[in-house]
Amino acid sequence: MVPILQLILIIITRIQYLFCITSLPLVMSQPEVAEHPVTHPAPFQLTVAGFGEKKDWETYHTYLPINPEPKFALAHQRFKLDISGFGHRAEQGALQAVWVGLMVKDTEGLMETEYLILIDVPTQEPTASAPQNPIVQHCIELYVNQRISELGSLLGSLFLPPVLEEMGPRPDNLESLLARSHLCYRLQPGADDDAVTFEPWATPILRGEIDWTSEILGDILQKVPVFAHSDIESFREIKRRKIYEVVINGKTLIFKFPHVTETLAREVNILRKMADREPGVRVPKVAGIIGVNTSQPGILMTLVPSGRDLSVVLESDPDISRAERQKWYDQVSEMVRILHRNGCVWGDVKDANILIDENRDAWLIDFEGSRTPDWVDEDLKGTEAGDLQGLKKLHEVLQLEAEEGIGLQMLRKLCSSFLNMCAFLMNSVLRFLDHIPGICLGILVLPFG
Template sequence: MSHTVIDSHIDLASSWVTVMCRATRFHITVAYKDIQKSRFETEYSEMVATAIDDDDGEDHDVLCEWIVGPCLSYFRESTQDAPREITFGDFYYPETHHLKLLVSESELSPKATRDRGTMNPFHIMIPSSDLPPFPEIPRLKASDLRIISDTKWDDYMSEIPQKAIIADGSIKFFKPADDKKQLLREVDMHLRIRHAGLQDVRIAQLHGIVVSDDGRMTIGLLLDLIPSTGDSLYSYRNSASALEHHERWKQQITDIVKKLHAHGLVWGDVHPGNIVIDTSFDAWVVDFGGGSIVEFVPRKIAGTKEGDWHGVGKVFDEWILEDR
């Protein structure tokens, strides 16, 4: 059953996982004392130990799914009447069930419980008071934005949405506010791009900031949707299209970076995932939140013009046709 782990905490005494499933939130807790002397005691203890020492997150994810697994039938029963049409308000302020795992007849089973205050309901939001006012940028209320529905699959009700339908029926790209520092840089860069008059460059323009209906929480950003199949350059590595369009894409990205640098602007996070290919096979630059992937931009030059050029060279001179 489709679900997404939104937040989690791992500790031997008590671990918890917050999950979204069909626009409903489930907060699941497992306490060591509740499974002690059962067949799950050793398994849980060992999984916690490996998850805590886990560097790549794989063991952490395994433990989260171990906690979620016994609850899937509960998810199904609790969400049978979930509406197919939902708004961002429905997703970010959902009905919430609090569960704890107990041993029943040698099996782990969920039991409804009270809110014990361990869940952070605003984990994937930022308090608006922590951000500058940004008076130039429109605010859009979460309940006024619809999530694109799918008649066949429920994934859109369980995963953080990537697209939003606004009041006029058009579709925008949604970027969640899951990192304050990155959001601040993203907004600042888009304002500077706007002031520099670079609206004609293949950069998705910032449309607005999504907030809770009371305005207290910032949920994310809306940007113009690039007319593409949703594929970044990662999808084209060593492909026939890459062989055909490689030089064109390199020149297009080079031209965009030159224009940014001419106005004192640094892209900052150059890697294939931040280059989107549209339906006309033109290359676009996305993501001005900062950060870097060391495979493409070494940390010591990340966030500099030198880092941008190093990343562009790495992507187009080495990575994209590496196996050709």
């Protein structure tokens, strides 16, 4: 009896995947750290992470889309400047440091370098004997008041002129390019009250370090091929400082730049598990690790043939048929179900992490375990419920609900309610059956009490 009821409950759960049923609200929660590019209207009017009331600060990072034309004019006409991002670090509600990213492009050398400028917030109140540096103070005020463009322009005028004189040609190997494309500096008060200096800073602002001595990575390195950067024969940038197409031993692979130890291990382990247990699932396969014990490591994965991410496909072709959009949704839903069946969670569910190949089939990518606001809530990050919430958002992005018609939408809601009720009743019955032995024993013992 009990196995039959459990089987029925499993069937109901699987049907729920098809409907992508979830009672979880699609409300964007305030992120502790924004982990993926987020666009904001100009001028900035953020209310998250402490910007609203300028207190109770929480750590926050965001990247901005880079405009084709520069926002700021430079004395060196060959260089273009734009703001690539900004953010801050906070502890116990207090602002500790702020940063601004300056993206500089050398139009002659075709080299792009992002300079992250870190500014520490003074921890002591200024006094007559120890006044606060006016430039540092002005930078902090500009940031707190969300005058990011002015802050970028100021930092650019102070920092870039001597740096641009030393910019060399674009490196011809990926390791050097990665090292040159992202540099950190710290703004420090100068010897004079109205002067500042910029000191190189090796500590990463936006990413952690990879601990190659950890047990989890030691296990991975024994099971996958390991390559050196010198093995790369050629490369092509797909997504700056994130994804590159590389050729090793004549084979084209994808190089992905990892963030921290945990995300690297998570992605490799999930992809290897899928390759072993579900080889038919359309996810990349791990081809190796490159750059062990260097500052520019990467995961090597197989290339998705002619893959374009779904967000680009939808934007470039607004006339895609409903049947094809439904096919992609069904394919993604089925692959998520298979992941869950194998104890894995996708995590960062969104259209940009779905690739459409040359046969117009959907692939899943990015298994680092992060999330994107407005797709998955913070409290559901890394859970099966978060994946289901992301699928519901995908259903909306593919504009499938709008075309179903009122009657079909009502039928979907009725089926959803019915299946939820059935699952609840089955769980209740199973819990009741678990207590039957105890109840029967109590009835037998009662007359002798």
